[in-house]
Amino acid sequence: MGVFTRHTGKIIVKIDDFFDTVEDGLLIFKEAIKCYLNDNSEHFQDYLKRIDKLESEADKKQKSIENDMIIHSILPQHRSEVAMLIDETDDLIDTVKEVVFQFDVEIPSFPASLNDNILHLTETSVATCEELIPALRAFFREPHNVRDKLNRVYFFEGETDNIANKIKKKIFHDMPKLSLAEKSHLRYFTHHIERLSDRAQGVADLLLSLSMRIIM
């Protein structure tokens, strides 16, 4: 019995740590985009490095959790689903890193009039993920409340889509001075930021079905 308690205690801490890491990555993503839009390249580079580090930490923690679950036969009934949940949550921070690195490599040139819209889009997309993290934590402690918490995730995901559509329309309808290549490039980055909330929705769907199964 003592053996079970020791292993379970360790893995619980690891899972909480993993969610903390993902949450940190999301917060830094928001700040990195802010810095990029404000031409603060020094801070942007700093955030880039931190995101890179957090992403690799999250990967290590994810693998460690999966290994522990297999070695100590933890959650044998739901192991594969929980492992998938952790894996898809890890995809969030992977996406964050990918988007920030694309900003660094491709250096998209947003007109100043779009800055507020892009910032709003980033905040809403990140909010979708931020609302997801408490739902993920709730899954392990109070699965009955997961559904309620996920309502906010779906709400912010819908908002993100609306904002992204508005931005895309603005780019293609209200900015005649931009070339088609520039428009496509900006639309491409808008889509990248929006993709983060789509990923969060995917995790939310998985979480919802898994929590229903746990409750049953």
Added chain:
Amino acid sequence: MIFFFLTSGLFLGWSLGANDAANVFGSAVGSRMISFLKAAVISSIFVIIGAVFQGEGASETLGRLGAVNALGGSFTVALAAALTVFFMTRLSIPVSTTQAIVGAIIGWNLFTGSSTDLNSLTTIVTTWITGPVLGGFFAVLLYMLLRRIKRGARIHLIRYESYIRTGLIIVGAFAAYSLGANNIANVMGVFVPAVDIGVIDLGIVRLDGAQQLFLLGGLAIATGIFTYSERVMKTVGKNIFELSADAALIVVLSHSLVLFIFSSARLSDFISGLGLPAIPLVPVSSSQVIVGAILGIGILNNVRNINLRVLGGIASGWVTTPIIACFIAFISLFFVQNVFDITVQEDGNSLTDQESIIQYDQSEYPRNDQSFLLMENKNSSPPPLIFLTDICPLWNCTACFTRTSLNPDSMPIITYRIKWP
């Protein structure tokens, strides 16, 4: 020679271990929560403890149904039950060792012309229905309680799962104990009146003749667990486990409680001490109680989940198993007696020089307290062997079948047969 006659009982014990141990640890092993070896060791130890120290009550009830008093008879009755279980299992028909042995005993009664005690038969048959129903009732009650605790306590899913795993081991051990206590009667009950073995003093415990038989039966069950139950555990376990780990825990716990209730003489005495009707000590079908518990949880979750074919299978088993076992026992007894010239019934009226009869007024002594016999014979050293069965050696004397009569005041005299050392 005695050992040869015991082989049919031991075979029955082996098949009980091979099949029914899956009800105890199937969910834990099937889900790989604990290893088969660990499950086999725990269940074997507790089955033997339960059989030796609490197996007597249910065995007495079977003895009242029909006191098979010759070794040849006991052998044939146990063999008939074992063959019934074997063939019905091969034909994939739901079967219970309990129902098979009851049918075989009735077959012996019919063959020898002995009367079947209708009170005992009614008690036993009633528990075939009340066992699964009680299992379902316990399962619903305990599952609701567990769900409430789970919801209120906000335990981390992983920690909760580890508690469930530990619970499955503890409850599994309790279930194995109850299985041994309750079902050993099926395995060795028919041999108790026929085999006369002296008390063995092992230093820390003294085992009377019946307990020594139960120990042998327990070892046969343990052999069945080790040699054949792994495959059954993995198959049955997965079927049960689809319910979820916590539901599986509740199912096993409900099963253990039902088996314990129907085999604990102390609990029965306590209940009757409260002025309530005493709980009959009867072997019940482990598998059917498990199914009752699973159905209980099914009803709680969704009524449409109930598989009526499973229910129909159980109900048909109540009828077909005893009839088939009775028929096989009757035919086998005919062959054993007439072809092999083996005695299948002793003349119960005759007493040997070493034996004597003692009678006492039941109302003057507490139930199950046999110390009066020793007190009245305190000058004999070593003390006399007391036939633990309370069935009157004057077999046709119905007035002696009074010990657990629903109305003991009407027939208070109980007769014991004592064998002097």
